[in-house]
Amino acid sequence: MILGSDDWEERIQSQPDRLLVAWGGDGTLQAAARLGRPCALVAAGTGNDVAADLGLPRGVAVGLASLQRPACWHALPMSMVLVAHGQDRQSHPMVNALSAGLGGNAAAKLKPFRWCGPLAYPLAAFRGLFSSQPFDCNGVRSRHVVVGRGGRHGGGIRIGPKGSRWSEGLRTGGWTNWGDILLGVLRVCRGRTVFATSSFLGGKLHFDPTTPIEIDGEPMWADRVEIEALSQPLLIRVPHRRCTLQG
Numbered sequence: 001m002i003l004g005s006d007d008w009e010e011r012i013q014s015q016p017d018r019l020l021v022a023w024g025g026d027g028t029l030q031a032a033a034r035l036g037r038p039c040a041l042v043a044a045g046t047g048n049d050v051a052a053d054l055g056l057p058r059g060v061a062v063g064l065a066s067l068q069r070p071a072c073w074h075a076l077p078m079s080m081v082l083v084a085h086g087q088d089r090q091s092h093p094m095v096n097a098l099s100a101g102l103g104g105n106a107a108a109k110l111k112p113f114r115w116c117g118p119l120a121y122p123l124a125a126f127r128g129l130f131s132s133q134p135f136d137c138n139g140v141r142s143r144h145v146v147v148g149r150g151g152r153h154g155g156g157i158r159i160g161p162k163g164s165r166w167s168e169g170l171r172t173g174g175w176t177n178w179g180d181i182l183l184g185v186l187r188v189c190r191g192r193t194v195f196a197t198s199s200f201l202g203g204k205l206h207f208d209p210t211t212p213i214e215i216d217g218e219p220m221w222a223d224r225v226e227i228e229a230l231s232q233p234l235l236i237r238v239p240h241r242r243c244t245l246q247g
Contacts, residue, residue, distance in 0.1 A: 009035060021067070026050055026096050030216040033078060033093040038235035040067055046110065046120050047217055050076070050096050053151040053166065054238055070240045075233035077149045077168055079202070081215055082226040092215050095234060097148030097159065098225065100205070102132045102181065104212030107219040136208040137174070144175040147200055147227060157184065161197055170229055172200040202227050
């Protein structure tokens with residue numbers, strides 16, 4: 001069943017005893033999270049940041065094979081994001097991270113590079129670098145702002161506490177100038193790292209002017225976002241030999 005096809009949510013909800021499998025990347029997992037059901041993930045997307053952090057195999061063949069193995073359930077913290085753009089208001093679940101500025105611009109420019117595999121996001125970010133404009137985020141001049149619950153984002157940047165594989169609390173980080181961006185790129189090239197880890201209790205972020213954002217890889221535009229941490233986690237099926245992250 002294709003997510004986004006006619007009546008897909010109703011058809012899936014009418015079969016509560018069947019295992020829900022999200023076949024794709026972080027954006028597909030975000031769409032599946034709207035159903036509020038435990039699910040498995042076949043990592044067949046472009047970024048696959050959640051799958052990489054959970055240690056799930058990447059690729060269709062190995063992903064399908066992993067569905068045959070005994071598994072446990074990992075509780076993945078979630079948030080709900082209200083996105084305001086002019087008079088338009090939309091709510092989106094957030095499984096992994098939201099980024100504004102360079103990250104949103106890169107997601108919008110990703111399509112021509114999808115065939116490049118792991119290089120897709122770095123290439124899109126490089127292309128977006130030259131058209132990304134600085135913006136005010138709650139009065140702070142920035143070029144790239146990220147909010148998430150830790151884990152990997154944007155090809156490997158960590159936004160949780162250093163040394164941990166996942167953070168239970170919301171964190172925020174940002175690059176404010178060209179020096180921060182270049183240093184972040186160099187660190188990503190050398191290995192995954194934390195670029196900022198200040199606590200974020202949830203609330204509103206205002207962007208001036210209207211800024212490109214992305215939520216779990218899905219691009220859009222926003223004047224303001226309101227982020228609320230949810231008490232109900234998303235349960236992800238993880239094969240037994242990779243269950244050390246079970247929440």
